[in-house]
Amino acid sequence: MDKKSFPQFAVFYLDLTCYNVPTTYIYLVKIYKEGATIFMTNNSFYLNEIWSRTLESIGTSGRVDNFVFDNFYKESNLVDLNEKKALISVASFIHKTLLMNEIDLISTTLEDILNAPTKLQCDIILEKDLTRFVDNTNEVNIIESMDESFDSSPLREDRTFENFIVGDCNRESHSAALACAYNPGNLFNPLFIYGNSGLGKSHLLCAIGNYVKKNEPSKKVYYTDSNKFVDNVVNSIKLGKIDAFKKYMYSIDVLLIDDIQFIAGKEKSHEIFFSIFNELVNNRKQICIVSDRLPTEIKGLEDRLISRFSSGLSVGIDSPEFETSLAILKLKMSNSAFESRNIDEEALSFIASNFNRDVRQLEGALNRVLFYAIEFQKDDGKIRFDTATNALRGQVLVSDKSGITVRKIIKCVSEYYGLTKQQLTSKTRTKNISTARQIAMFMCRKLLDLPYIKIGEEFGGRDHSTVMSSCEKVEKQSKASGAYLQALNEIEKIIKS
Template sequence: DSYLNPHYAFDNFVEGDCNRLGRSAGLAVAQRPGVTSFNPLMIYGGVGLGKTHLIQAIGNYIKSTQSNKFVLYVSSEKFVNQFINAIRNNTLQAFTNFYMQIDVLILDDVQFLAGKEKTQESFFHIFNHLHQSGKQIIMSSDRPPRDLAGMQDRLLSRFKWGLTADLQQPDFETRIAIIQKKLQADGIYIKDEVIEYLAHSVDTNVRELEGVIVSLMAHASLNRREIDMDLARTTLKNIVVDNEKEITVDNIFDAITAHFDVTMTDLKGKSRKKEIVFPRQVAMYLMKEFTNLPLKSIGYHFGGRDHSTVIHAVQNISVLIDSDKDVEGRIQKLYKHFNRVRV
């Protein structure tokens, strides 16, 4: 058994600027494992961006085109556990021999080896043996090799022998393509405007995007209705509410002073300068959105302004969000800062 999940393929790994290098290097390695200069191939990137998918796609491709090759996928966590068991059971030699026979070794999440000196030593020997025998090594990591603290230098320098490629957050167009691909795979149709709305609202990572689509489909079938804007809005709102952490007045002041060039004194003071009024109004707007405070209390936090000032601020910012792309972008960024989706 190679421990590969057959679902992960190149066909369903949507290409975009965010993953082009990694994907094409992966394909090159899949076509000629151990032969290209991409050895080892190291794919790194944040959570949910497709590392496991991509490195397993390489394994699946090799398995289906070169069935004589021994391909093995293993998470670093499992590798560490196997190593520890081997020590405990006095079977270290068997462990090492097993790994040295592999033609294509796929080791996921190598950051997990950090600080585990003995396991690293063992992996170092396996790595050298495989590399010298022209076998392919593929790894993933949640950060670039230079940031892998707790990893031996001799290993790190070997990680850089081949090719290192990162996966980034998919841009809007790629998110659209990913959603379409998923829907297509499930034989589901939804309107373009809904797809765009989803791609617009969920811009963190692909796993989260998939999660939203899954719950959307669940809601639709549960309520026997089609997926329209209404359903999309409610579903998103529920999901967002689920992982919401309470946002306090102080959190908002912190964010505003960090995002704009203003101080607390400016925000609470009387200045009518545009550079200060705007951030102050944004702060009021966010307090209205993110806290349950009555308008009166919000005003109180701004040097004792009354509630009509807060109403005016909220209205003004709402109008600007709809009419001014720059303002919309800034607000979007603040929502993101607070891990919220604007619905």
């Protein structure tokens, strides 16, 4: 062969008599200087032949209902085959589910037809996924490419660093997220972002993904919430593809996991995630995780995962303060269909100061005002303070009704024990002050469901583990002493009054 002129073509014949197939199997191979690819094959004649014999055998075996056979089996095709694996394509997810249930029958029949010396692993793929892997010149590598189909969650392209408003509440998490996106795998690994619902954690996760995809398109980004991850683990185990799933996950460069708290209690997923975690971190691949609480506060999470999650950087994200809320509202206005509506600063300030528990609440209040304005406003179209207060009247009352805040809890508990508020949040450890402080922390957890870390911050920057053990002590003591329990009940009543 003249080695200087590439590409060249060669024809190979494959002897299939061991499989009792009379068809000659021909490959037209395109040879380059660096290697070769199969340019064309009569693969499909051969596969059709095998598959029609397999179906005939299944159809006449009496093991499948005729209706099912006509509607599901006959609609399938054998699209690839090698000595270890067979790949069958079907039209819909329902077909796939039904045939997966009968995979043993399919594989044993196929093995019989082929007179296969070893066991065959059969996989079922949707036709629509198949087209992604096949082009008209190359029919190979379908089986290898199948592993691409492990579902991720959609990465929201509209959530970027550019449209994330930064303030004191989220500065640290924003900087850490940006640093990870800029230099994945090398700075903080894993990055763990925690905070209450609606504060922008998923937004930051998507922003990391979008940034990497834009600036380093060769890197493989995978975004998933932990429910989807658990589904993938369960399905992969069911389909005998867990090794393929792990292999696929090992190939990811940036793994973004939302709401990790939902993995709690799912033992098998813990195990799989643990090995994926170690593999990625050891290979300097970036992992970013978000949760509504610190790893140590997630009940039902294995210790080894807690320690892995805590081994990188954990950053919190808080409720937006007034200025950040105002800036977010202005951004949302400029991006909304109501961009042209004129809303005055006072109306925005009203929303920013009354609905800033989280950003979702801010967005909801703004939308309510905008729709209210369209529905009821008959003046010059400018949305003013009174339009906003009218639109949100009921909502403000509702949020005012409970009225319980950390400040109120500290005030009530300190008054109950004849202490000052400063004593309650101080470092003093005298018994009566410690007892009152523990109760106040416990009430913050019970009545406001605040994360331990947040309670710690409110009580003079205490460690979350101190808060956790204070709450446990109060619970224990309330079970041991009737008088203590009575005091607790009285305090709770005062706080709620």
